[in-house]
Amino acid sequence: MAAPLDLDQLQTFIAIADTGSxxxxxxxxxxxxSAVSMQMRRLEERVGKQLFEKEGRTNRLTxxxxxxxAYARRMMRLNREALSALDDNRxxxxxxxxxxxxxxxxxLPEIMARFSRSNPRVELSVLCEPTVNLVELIRRGxxxxxxxxxxxxxxxxxxxxREPLLWVTSANHMVHEEQVLPLAVGxxxxxWRQATLDALDRVEREHRILFTSWSATVIIASVLAGLAVAVLPECALRPGMRVLTESEGFPPLPDGRIGILRGHSSQPEIVEALARHIAESLDNISLPAPEDTASFDFAAMNLAVRGRRHKPGQMAGW
Structure with missing residues (x-):
């Protein structure tokens, strides 16, 4: 039976990938x-592959x-979860x-599931509000x-x-071809609303706001019904949507960035544990599987989406 991978080597491997050095x-x-170099030589020997290549002074992953x-991050997370679950002082x-x-x-499903497995004695209370409200609630404690x-x-x-913001329309309707573009915005x-309006103004595209809502569900429903075009982050794409491109007259948009805000908690150790789970989860959650996205226009998406994968520290409501 093949020998298992060494977790210490994987931890060092992740550190090199994240720092580039x-x-x-x-x-x-x-x-x-020298010890780090030795660890990486042994890891490359173990997997039988070259893992790094030099690019100037930076070590890039092959x-x-x-x-x-991707496997190393998952194995290290599982290791932490196992130790936490068996810790009497958890x-x-x-x-x-x-x-x-x-x-x-x-x-949230991925974040809550992972955090609860590691910290079964911590009760999570979840509130869904727009970002502007959340910032104020954090400020108020x-x-x-x-x-x-x-x-x-x-x-x-x-x-x-960090995720691309994308112009989206219904895959089954032609609302994006209307002379005065109907919009669903926050x-x-x-x-994202401001980015949408600024981009359309730059290309002098006539538009009107048809739906305004703080609810992503309402915005998505209006797009799927073929009533309006919206700007959404990559993570919000749904079956039945089509991504619109520059060749169709829709200008490039800035990336959407997702961040963590911490309040002044009486339990900072729990806050930091949850923040770590959030950062790790958001860095590794992928798009829906192909079988769930049969009606996406992936050719158009590939034109609009570049450089999806980012490391924590480099990077992504209403």
């Missing part, structure tokens, strides 16, 4: 640079390295988390942690994920 990774894992990285208490409803629908749409001015959160405080 053997030297910085050595500081992260409290080892000498294609095989990228494949191993966390206990309650925590209040807020998130916009579109992030709740896409990300009525939430412990929130997943928000990052705003450099209003919500200087810790950015943990309330006036929504960053």
């Amino acid at each position: 053997f030297t910085r990774a050595a500081d992260e894992v409290f080892r000498t640079q 294609e095989d390295g990228e494949r191993l990285l 966390l206990e208490g309650s925590i209040r988390i807020g998130t916009p409803d579109d992030y709740a629908d896409r990300f 009525q939430l412990d942690i929130a997943i928000v749409t990052h705003d450099d001015e209003k919500s200087p959160s810790e950015v943990v994920r 309330r006036p405080t929504c960053l």
Whole structure:
């Protein structure tokens, strides 16, 4: 039987992938640079693949390295969960988390499942509100942690994920070809709304706001019904939608950024544990499986979506 992978080597491997440097990774894992190099030689021998290639002074992952990285992150998370589940001194208490409803629908099940497995004695209380409301609730001390749409001015959160914002229409209707483009957008405080209107103004495309809502469900329903075009992050794509491209007259949009806001909690250790689970989950959640997205126009999506995968620290409501 093949020998199992060494978790210490995988931890060092992840540190190098995240920092791009053997030297910085050595500081992260409290080892000498020579010890880190030895670990990576042994790991490459173990898997029989080259994992890194030099690009100037930076160590880049090879294609095989990228494949191993996804497994390494999962194995390290599972290791932490197992140790936490068997820890007699594990966390206990309650925590209040807020998130916009579109992030709740896409990300929260994975986050809650992983956190609850590791911390079964912690009670989670979830509130779904727009980002602007969550920022105020954090300020008032009525939430412990929130997943928000990052705003450099209003919500200087810790950015943990970056996703393309995409123009979307119904795959079964031609509403995007109307002379005056009907839009479904968030309330006036929504960053995506402002990005939508600014982009259309730049190309002098006539438009009218047909639906305004803080609910992602309402926006998505209006698109699927063929009533309006909307701007959504990649994570919000649904079967029955089609991504619109520059060749069809829809200008490029800025990336959407998802961040974490922490409140002044009396249980900071629980907040930090949940923040770590959020960051790890958002960095590794992929798009819906192909069988769930049969009616997506993936050719159009591929033109609009570039560089989906980002590392924590580099990166992504209403």
